[in-house]
Amino acid sequence: MRALQVLADEHQSLAAILHAVRFMLKEIGAGRLKPDIKLLRGMVDYLEAYPEQQHHPKEDRLLFGRLAARTDEGRELLDKLFRQHAGTAERIALLEKALDAFAQNPADVAGLSAAFDTYAEFYRNHMILEEREILPLLRKHFTADDWAEIDAELAATGNTMGGAPGEDFAAIFSKLVASAPPPIGFGAGPYEG
Numbered sequence: 001m002r003a004l005q006v007l008a009d010e011h012q013s014l015a016a017i018l019h020a021v022r023f024m025l026k027e028i029g030a031g032r033l034k035p036d037i038k039l040l041r042g043m044v045d046y047l048e049a050y051p052e053q054q055h056h057p058k059e060d061r062l063l064f065g066r067l068a069a070r071t072d073e074g075r076e077l078l079d080k081l082f083r084q085h086a087g088t089a090e091r092i093a094l095l096e097k098a099l100d101a102f103a104q105n106p107a108d109v110a111g112l113s114a115a116f117d118t119y120a121e122f123y124r125n126h127m128i129l130e131e132r133e134i135l136p137l138l139r140k141h142f143t144a145d146d147w148a149e150i151d152a153e154l155a156a157t158g159n160t161m162g163g164a165p166g167e168d169f170a171a172i173f174s175k176l177v178a179s180a181p182p183p184i185g186f187g188a189g190p191y192e193g
Helices: 002-029 037-070 075-086 088-104 110-141 144-156 169-179
Strands: none
Touching: 002 037, 002 110, 002 144, 002 169, 037 075, 037 088, 037 110, 037 144, 037 169, 075 110, 088 110
């Protein structure tokens, strides 16, 4: 059942990026932090590439699709998750639009903060739904053979829910954290991408 630990670890990484951006925007709005547009853009790019384009499709294939094929229990919740996963382009487009507007006028952080708060709240609720409602169904309906197959596929793809061969999201995450200001990062910025 390594997949469940991987899922939890990846959710923690995502939560860390969400928290970092919210913290930075709050500090920028209060005048305590100079905007680092490259770092903010790097974080939005990470959110698009990692959870939206890599993590969710693998979740759907390895876990949620398999659960949907196994049982009707939780069908409405799974359908909701599949719809949320399908909303990738719209969510990212709103963030990118707000970030572009902020880059044009860094004195006005309110629009980006509002867009990001909406995005972060969506993800908070999304992860709660997966962890509190769907994971117990996985534990209930998957056999030891199911978990062994899933874990073998994870091992073959680098032991992550997200990522494809050649993509090192851990390195990107580390680079973002290194550039983020204290106390959420190491403050080595500015971010060079």
